Amino acid sequence: MSEFSPKHYFRPETASEASQTLARYKDRSIVIGGGTVIYELAQRGLLSDVEALVDLTRLSLDQVKDGEKFLSIGANVSLSYLQESAALREGRLACIGDALKEIRPIQVKNLATVGGAVSSCIPFFDLPVALASVGANVELNGPHAVRSVPILEFQRDFLQPDLREGEFVSAVLIPRQMASRASAFSKFALTGDDWATVNCACSLEIAKGIIREARIVFGAIASKPLLAERCGAALMNRRAEAAAIPKAIETLDGELGEPISDHRASSSYRKRVAKLLLQTTLERAFERGGG
Amino acid sequence: MERVRINVNEIDHEVEVEPWMTLNFVLREKLALTGTKKGCDTGGCGACTVLLDGRAVYSCMTYAMKAEGRRVTTIEGLTGDGNLDRIQTAYAEHYALQCGYCTPGFIMSTKALFDANPDPLEEEIKEALVGNLCRCTGYAKILEATLSMKQKRKGRT
Structure with a gap:
């Protein structure tokens, strides 16, 4: 059997029923959010062993909730719904708003879910990079x-989420204090609706014009989003202005290693683009301030 | 086989489907609504665009089971009274088509946009139509047709 031909479609009523179903079918089951990634993978012959689709629609995972410690985004929230959500208004979590704007076309954004964007572990996606820059955790x-796992640990490798038997992504949690950070996301793609050739997100803790902490994340460089720690460190205690950027860019030669080389771009081209994107992303975050 | 209940163009249907069947397949092959096209069938060209609860989606990458209990609008749903809808009229008046294969998809994307935002900016129109490809007209006429709807609306107010 080489074609995608699941025999069963489950709509569990409870989280426990969902887990039991996933545990029963193990690797022969997959959670369906909007179905867009499943479709892409099935087209490439990667899901021929899937027998059961598990649809979590009835678990009420379609809300964005502003809690005491976290902003909780349900796994079944569509990317369009998140983009329109009050949680992202007035410049809050601007890097996420930027990333959602760059996800095209609308026909996919209306179907695709946050849970799918995160659990598929595709390194060319935009949302996981923005989420990683604001220290998001994945609730399983x-x-x-x-349990709750930092997104950079949850995404272990290409197409490899840290999901144990019977587990599914129920939400993405963003620490509340991240909402006040200055943040931005930028993307370079070959066409208006392509996956990223390179993307970059940053979130900065700025106090009185000085950068106190910086999280810089790149996508489409490695097999999972890459946290550029040396780059972030180069910005520490610098004034949040253009003069701080060259030092941060210098770190990328070493820190980005040997980026992916594929039909979209060579490794060296990606590195050049990454440097330009870092410049753009930091400038945008500085403009937004937040100190 | 699973049974799925879908409301298409305000008519309730109950259809037997396999979990891997797409909404595009169900519309075209089971409900004979062939106005919705199958183009690239890889979620890229937009010829298969329909509205799901009022929002534009690619029917080729929407599994039919995801449409359970939801409202689907296809191009056939725009001409309920036998007359062309105002979007279809605008496309015809502006010659915004050549071979016509992509047109139902463009019109459904345009409908989703104008239903949500009756006075979109040109940028917003382009953003809404980025997921629809046309290989004949070069887009200028499509944009003209879409902008004319906005101007007509302005003229009335």
Whole structure:
């Protein structure tokens, strides 16, 4: 059997029922959010062993909730719904708003879900990079417990989420204090609706014009989003202005290693683009301030 | 086989589907609504665009099971009274088509945009139509047709 031909479609009523179903079918089951990634993978013959689709629509995971400690984005929230959400108004979590604007076309954005964008572990996606820059965690619902894992750990490698037997992504959690950071996201793509050739997100803790912490993340460079720690460190205690940028760019030669080389771009081209994107992203974040 | 209930153009249908069947397949092959086209069938050209609960989606990458209990609008749903809808009229008046294969998809994307935002900026129109490809007209006429709807509206107010 080489074609995608699942025999079963489950719509569990509870989280426990969802976990039990996933545990029963193990690798022969997959959670369906909007179905757009499943479609892409199935087209490439990668899901021929899937027997059961598990649709979480009935678990009420379609809300964005502003909690005491976290902004919680349900796994079934569509990318369009998130873009329109009050949680992103007035420049809050601007890097996420920037990333959502860059995800095209609308026909996909209306279907695709946050859970799918995160759990698919495709390194050319935009949302995981923005989420990683604001220190998001992925909430995982399992047969026996709920756990929360930083997104950069959850995305272990290309197409490899840290999902144990019976687990599914129930939400993405963004620490509340991140909402006040100055942040931005930029993307370079070959066409208006292509996946990223390179993308970059940053979030900056700025106090009285001085950068106190910087998280810089690049996508489409490695097999998972890459946290550029030396780049972030080069910005520490610098004034949030253009003069701080060259030092940060210098770190990228070493820190980006040997970026992916594929039909979209060579490794060296990606590195050049990454440097330009860092410049743009930091400038945009500086303009937004937040100190 | 699973049973799925879908409201298409305000008519309720109950259809037997396999979990891998797409909405495009169900519309065209089971409900004989062939106005919705199958173009690239890889989620890239937009010829298959329909509205799902009022929002534009690619029917080729929407699994039919995801449409359970939801409202689908196809190009056939625009001409309920036998007359062309105002978007279709604008496309015809502005010659915004040549071979016509992409046109139902463009019109559905245009409908989703104008239903949500009756007075879109040119940039917003382009953003809404970025997921629809036309290989004949070069887009200028399509943009003209779409902008004319906005101007007509302005003329009335």
